[in-house]
Amino acid sequence: MERSRSQSGMPSGDPTVGEEAKEVLQASLCLSILTQKPPVVQRVNALIDSIGPLRGPFEKQVKASDLREQQNRLLLQKADVREFVLPLLREDDDPKQGVAVMVFDKEGEAFPVRFKLWCSKVYVLMSGWKEFVRKNRPKESDVLQMWAFRDIRTEGLCFLIAVRRSKAAGQSADGSTSS
Numbered sequence: 001m002e003r004s005r006s007q008s009g010m011p012s013g014d015p016t017v018g019e020e021a022k023e024v025l026q027a028s029l030c031l032s033i034l035t036q037k038p039p040v041v042q043r044v045n046a047l048i049d050s051i052g053p054l055r056g057p058f059e060k061q062v063k064a065s066d067l068r069e070q071q072n073r074l075l076l077q078k079a080d081v082r083e084f085v086l087p088l089l090r091e092d093d094d095p096k097q098g099v100a101v102m103v104f105d106k107e108g109e110a111f112p113v114r115f116k117l118w119c120s121k122v123y124v125l126m127s128g129w130k131e132f133v134r135k136n137r138p139k140e141s142d143v144l145q146m147w148a149f150r151d152i153r154t155e156g157l158c159f160l161i162a163v164r165r166s167k168a169a170g171q172s173a174d175g176s177t178s179s
Helices: 016-032 038-050 078-088 129-136
Strands: 051-061 073-076 099-104 110-118 122-126 143-151 157-164
Touching: 016 051, 038 051, 051 078, 073 078, 078 122, 078 143, 110 129, 129 157
Parallel strands: 099 157
Antiparallel strands: 051 143, 073 122, 099 110, 110 122, 143 157
């Protein structure tokens, strides 16, 4: 049986995957703060310091249903959850009942949500997802780049989600967004 591979091409069970992912995440966060004001820099630095066991990145293309305020949830791809999230769960974490998690945006702002398995077949981030949407304004067809990790201080499960604008959502060829 062939082992699944991370997006870096390394076997997902390889202990260096977490270190490589952590370096990529730290670099991404550092780049995001270059033009920010001191409070954002402090939040991002605190976030970087709290990252423990880490998996990712994985991506999710935003669908219209992920943005509906009355639904207040983000559907996650089952294969991504199996590879990147489930290995971080502890014995007392029960996705069927829901697991309290913290979602961080690229500016280090925290959004409390729940990670849950619905109807034994669909994984979602819910109960607080709409706050992330209000602040970060993802649009349909944007891509969410996601990492899952354990906070070394609280031992809680966390996600870091960065919104990458799709060309259809107003991104130019050089990657900058139009106003």
